[in-house]
Amino acid sequence: MRLLSVLAAAVFVAAACYPGSPVYVGPYAVVTFEGDVYVYETRQLAAMAEVCAFGADTTCISADEKGHYWMQIRAEILLDSGDVTLRFRAPGMHPSVVNLTGIEVDSKSIVDCSVSNRASFSNEPRACLPRPED
Secondary structure, X not given: OHXXXXXXXXXXXXXXXXXXXXXXXXXOOEEEEEEEEEEOOOOEEOOOOXXXXXXXXXXXXXXXXXXXXXXXXXXXXXXXXXXXXXXXXXXXXOOEEEEEXXXXXXXXXXXXXXXXXXXXXXXXXXXXXOOOOO
């Protein structure tokens, strides 16, 4: 019985050292996104805007009361090509997206987005507008 306990402990320790296993306890490779979300028409920061990263999985966060967001995701969320799509949504505004390609593991990307309520006849997600000029 003692041999069985030792064997089970050895399997657990081995699994804890293998990245991607369900019990991994080591550090993960991450990708960081940071920036500001604006309302294009008013040139104001969009407080509490939703920012989502879409890749192999989805992670969503809320910007702070000043419209600034910081998101750190596990590198496994990136598609195999290193691609990810960021979607920005502010209350009462149409969502906007940015498609990022070739993202490096353990990197940081600054991505600002201006969302707008301009009319559009396209079914495609609208691209982020540029940061408003001061």
